[in-house]
Amino acid sequence: MGSSRSSLSRVPDGQQLLQETGFSAAHLLRLHQRFQFLDKDSRGSLRSEDLEAALSENPIGVRIVGAFFQPGQETVDFPSFVRVLAHFRPTEKNRTRDGVQPDPADSRNRKLKFAFQLYDRDRDGKISRTELLQVLREMLGLQVTEEQLQSIAERAIQEADLDRDDAICFDEFRKSLEKVNIDHKMSVRFLE
Amino acid sequence: MENLWCVAGTIFQLWMFVVVFFIMLPAMFGLSLGVTEVYIQVLVKILEWATLRIQRGRQEQPSASVPLHTGIIERAGGSMEEEMWQLRCSRPEAAGAFCLSDGVYFCKKGLESIVEDQVTQRFSSEELASWNLLTRTNQNFYYISLRLTIIWGLGVFVRYCILLPFRIALASTGLSWLVIGTSVVGFLPESSAKNWLSELVHLTCYRICARGLSATIHYHNKENRPQKGGICVANHTTPIDVVILANDGCYAMVGQTHGGLLGILQKSMVRSCPHVWFERSEMKDRNAVTSRLRHHVAAKTKLPILIFPEGTCVNNTSVMMFKKGSFEIGGTIYPVTIKYDRRFGDAFWNSSKYNIVSYLLRTMTSWAIVVNVWYLPPMTIQDGEDAAQFANRVKSVIAHQGGLLDLAWDGGLKRYKVKDSLKEEQQKTYSNIIVGQNDIRTTKTCSETRGSIKLDQ
Numbered sequence: 034m035g036s037s038r039s040s041l042s043r044v045p046d047g048q049q050l051l052q053e054t055g056f057s058a059a060h061l062l063r064l065h066q067r068f069q070f071l072d073k074d075s076r077g078s079l080r081s082e083d084l085e086a087a088l089s090e091n092p093i094g095v096r097i098v099g100a101f102f103q104p105g106q107e108t109v110d111f112p113s114f115v116r117v118l119a120h121f122r123p124t125e126k127n128r129t130r131d132g133v134q135p136d137p138a139d140s141r142n143r144k145l146k147f148a149f150q151l152y153d154r155d156r157d158g159k160i161s162r163t164e165l166l167q168v169l170r171e172m173l174g175l176q177v178t179e180e181q182l183q184s185i186a187e188r189a190i191q192e193a194d195l196d197r198d199d200a201i202c203f204d205e206f207r208k209s210l211e212k213v214n215i216d217h218k219m220s221v222r223f224l225e
Numbered sequence: 226m227e228n229l230w231c232v233a234g235t236i237f238q239l240w241m242f243v244v245v246f247f248i249m250l251p252a253m254f255g256l257s258l259g260v261t262e263v264y265i266q267v268l269v270k271i272l273e274w275a276t277l278r279i280q281r282g283r284q285e286q287p288s289a290s291v292p293l294h295t296g297i298i299e300r301a302g303g304s305m306e307e308e309m310w311q312l313r314c315s316r317p318e319a320a321g322a323f324c325l326s327d328g329v330y331f332c333k334k335g336l337e338s339i340v341e342d343q344v345t346q347r348f349s350s351e352e353l354a355s356w357n358l359l360t361r362t363n364q365n366f367y368y369i370s371l372r373l374t375i376i377w378g379l380g381v382f383v384r385y386c387i388l389l390p391f392r393i394a395l396a397s398t399g400l401s402w403l404v405i406g407t408s409v410v411g412f413l414p415e416s417s418a419k420n421w422l423s424e425l426v427h428l429t430c431y432r433i434c435a436r437g438l439s440a441t442i443h444y445h446n447k448e449n450r451p452q453k454g455g456i457c458v459a460n461h462t463t464p465i466d467v468v469i470l471a472n473d474g475c476y477a478m479v480g481q482t483h484g485g486l487l488g489i490l491q492k493s494m495v496r497s498c499p500h501v502w503f504e505r506s507e508m509k510d511r512n513a514v515t516s517r518l519r520h521h522v523a524a525k526t527k528l529p530i531l532i533f534p535e536g537t538c539v540n541n542t543s544v545m546m547f548k549k550g551s552f553e554i555g556g557t558i559y560p561v562t563i564k565y566d567r568r569f570g571d572a573f574w575n576s577s578k579y580n581i582v583s584y585l586l587r588t589m590t591s592w593a594i595v596v597n598v599w600y601l602p603p604m605t606i607q608d609g610e611d612a613a614q615f616a617n618r619v620k621s622v623i624a625h626q627g628g629l630l631d632l633a634w635d636g637g638l639k640r641y642k643v644k645d646s647l648k649e650e651q652q653k654t655y656s657n658i659i660v661g662q663n664d665i666r667t668t669k670t671c672s673e674t675r676g677s678i679k680l681d682q
Contacts, residue, residue, distance in 0.1 A: 091334055
């Protein structure tokens with residue numbers, strides 16, 4: 034009768050998440066506490082407002098929360114919450130309990146997809162000029178004029194849009210980030 | 226029926242006897258019978274024993290020990306400029322333009338904030354490194370041994386059935402005598418005798434209230450105690466701070482007028498010595514508030530004002546931004562640091578989680594309140610310093626003395642969901658990078674940063 038089991042029993046799907054995600058029991062407990070803290074009305078699931086509250090100082094906070102939810106999903110429960118966060122552990126640490134290390138390319142792809150969805154809000158697989166302008170406006174706020182915004186967006190599309198369809202698809206996105214160490218730059222390092 | 230009244234009568238007489246002779250008289254003279262000291266020592270022995278048992282139990286069962294440092298994720302310490310530069314490493318010519326990789330920076334920051342944000346950490350109670358046998362701190366500890374559970378059960382019984390009624394009775398006695406005493410003193414004509422009596426009444430009743438919380442207070446550097454005509458400034462953890470400070474001296478309280486029981490207390494207190502109570506409408510007018518306080522301070526014979534510049538309760542691990550309003554009044558500032566010993570009970574009032582009644586109940590069912598109060602040397606505003614800088618200076622002195630973290634955040638962040646100015650800061654910094662005013666090439670060359678990334682792996 035392991036002692037970790039008794040405290041993990043309070044966590045929904047605790048044992049399964051332990052196996053699946055490679056988080057330690059201590060981290061799962063801590064994430065559960067965080068989940069409960071964000072879940073202000075104690076519903077057992079988070080709505081986008083709950084997550085947005087934690088991201089109030091991030092210029093693209095609302096988008097990040099949007100990328101958390103699957104299309105059509107209104108709430109996220111604790112196991113889904115942990116699974117999304119598990120994608121962002123550094124690859125070398127992301128071993129599951131069976132010792133199987135997930136494919137680094139697959140993990141990198143998943144992280145890139147998450148970042149792509151930040152830009153591609155309507156999930157049509159392309160970042161259109163309008164979408165790019167929207168993101169830029171959010172990141173820059175009132176600090177730049179409309180003309181500056183247009184020229185910035187223009188330059189960005191010209192650089193990344195290789196097939197000249199005036200939009201950036203996922204492959205083009207991936208190509209423009211191919212030299213970036215996504216695994217390092219987009220991972221959340223949990224302290225042991 | 227008559228027997229019941231007789232019994233009630235005897236109990237009441239016995240109670241009054243105990244209170245008057247064992248509590249009130251020593252309180253009047255500032256003496257102590259030493260009961261609380263013995264209690265604390267016994268408690269410390271028991272808690273140490275419990276800690277050893279838990280540690281031994283942990284070694285036998287390798288288990289999920291929850292990391293107890295204040296954070297669970299490692300944050301890259303770089304500024305936005307440095308991080309963006311690393312993200313764009315492949316294209317140094319991209320300076321002064323937007324890159325798709327920029328979104329990754331905000332994304333990572335966002336994910337980190339979802340897992341943990343540093344502001345709200347300060348507004349939740351600090352975790353203990355060991356269990357102090359209170360049910361409420363038992364989040365991470367579990368069944369270890371029968372003996373420990375028995376002791377814990379005994380503890381529950383002692384706290385709820387013996388200590389709690391005693392404390393409630395004592396606190397109500399203290400407060401009601403405060404109301405009666407100050408009203409009586411209020412009838413006397415203005416004279417030094419009245420002031421002396423009023424001080425005596427206030428001190429005695431606050432000491433009775435402190436006994437009602439089993440509070441042990443250690444005062445340090447009493448020579449720096451706030452003088453008349455000064456302003457006493459302290460870090461705020463709980464409404465009980467007032468009782469703690471008022472045990473050693475008389476202060477003029479500042480606050481909003483309330484209705485109900487608190488209102489009665491306020492009205493009677495102001496009869497015997499001048500406290501400063503504001504109507505809700507007056508509070509909005511900052512100039513009116515400042516001028517009233519200024520008048521109070523200018524009359525050098527009035528008691529020192531007690532102000533908590535943080536404006537809200539913080540969890541006693543850090544000191545939040547001091548509102549500069551208190552420092553614009555003028556006069557000498559007497560800083561005071563209040564530090565609670567968490568082993569015996571968490572004094573922090575988390576007003577978003579508990580209302581005042583449940584908070585008081587929790588405090589009265591803790592083991593005790595042990596607190597250290599340091600009086601710091603008086604400070605005055607210097608030439609060329611504005612109120613905000615003076616406030617920061619006082620804040621760092623207070624934080625340094627108590628070993629608390631000196632933070633620049635506004636305590637009001639606890640209440641307001643969106644602080645737009647923080648978002649604007651980020652947007653400003655980012656726009657400087659894009660529009661090219663910040664030269665992000667000044668820090669490192671591209672190959673250096675790539676090399677350091679390799680080492681991390």
